[in-house]
Amino acid sequence: MSDTAFTENASSYADGGMGTAGDFFELLKPRVMSLVVFTALVGLVVAPGGINPVIGFTALLCIAVGAGASGALNMWYDADIDARMTRTRTRPVPSGRVTPQEAAVFGTVMAAGSVFVMGALVNWTAAALLAFTIFFYAVIYTMWLKRSTPQNIVIGGAAGAFPPMIAWAAVTGDVSLQSISLFLIIFMWTPPHFWALALCKSGDYEEVGVPMLPVVAGERETRRQIMLYSLLLVPVTLSPVALGFAGWLYAGATAGLGVVFLALAARLARCAPAPDGDKTAQHRAAMRLFGFSILYLFLIFSLLLVEKMAGIAPVFP
Amino acid sequence: MSGEEEKEDARERDRHKIEAPHxxxxxxxxxxxxxxxxxxVLVALVVLxxxxxxxxxxxxxASRPL
Incomplete structure (x- = not known):
């Protein structure tokens, strides 16, 4: 869909009122929300002290809705570029089912609602962190960094890393080194995860003028930076052991997974396009790393959860 | 109010009428x-x-002194 098509769609439904409840739900980016809920659940369970299940559920709900609100605001602001990328052109705003104004109001109301409910029913530290996360994603990342620097997802990735920290604060009412270590795992994981995908989709980003690293610095530099961030990521995943809230099962399994992650990143780093410009091998290596990175993060957080539930995690200092 | 005034009044109202979206x-x-x-959603919020x-x-x- 071109810009013109987006404008035509938008103007034909300028009054709004065409979207179904499902379209508004789609604005919340439910697939991203599921990862957010899972990492937040782990933060909630692993944090010391425990929480009433009803209040814990409320905290997760607020985090999910807050993340969804950020997604809606992102879809509102990015509708122009979403309309020109294959992956995103059928989203509710570029396809004209929801007007940009409706998306903006919906996102703002959900954001304010999630922060208020978190503050009123859970605690205000968690609410403040949630508000900051929404602001960070919607303003710092979407409105500012995404279109201005190739390091956009490194800094913007912080927004995706906050949920376990918010959940931890919902239990303890504070921010600690332990919760920061959960934040750092996702923060360091985001660049290799996202750049692996960007290596395969750089054409899309180039067309719409988003300065993704492969577009601006080239594929070789991207592969090098993926390797560097992977080298930083693996020690960071072991920090829960050093900080005393993960045990030997976690340590062994995470180290093993880290070796696989590094091997896939190293394979990608060596995988230059063929002299005739054929990028099949590079794309295959990038997609393998991208696919494994999702499993990697899921398993690391699952291990923390399993250790805690099975009672084999170290007693909290 | 005379008939002519009523008609003029009605015309005035029509001029200010906001077009309702279709x-x-x-x-x-x-x-x-x-x-x-x-x-x-509102019912769920009340229940919550x-x-x-x-x-x-x-x-x-439950833990208060009796």
């Missing part, structure tokens, strides 16, 4: 569906506040 059957159905969804209040209150009441 709502076809599909749009009315979607609006209704959205309204029902909002109603359920009630349940959390009981959860927060429960322990304190």
């Amino acid at each position: 709502w076809d059957e599909a749009m009315v159905k979607r609006r209704r569906q959205r309204n029902v969804a909002i109603a359920w 506040f009630f349940v959390v209040t009981i959860a927060k209150l429960g322990g304190n009441i």
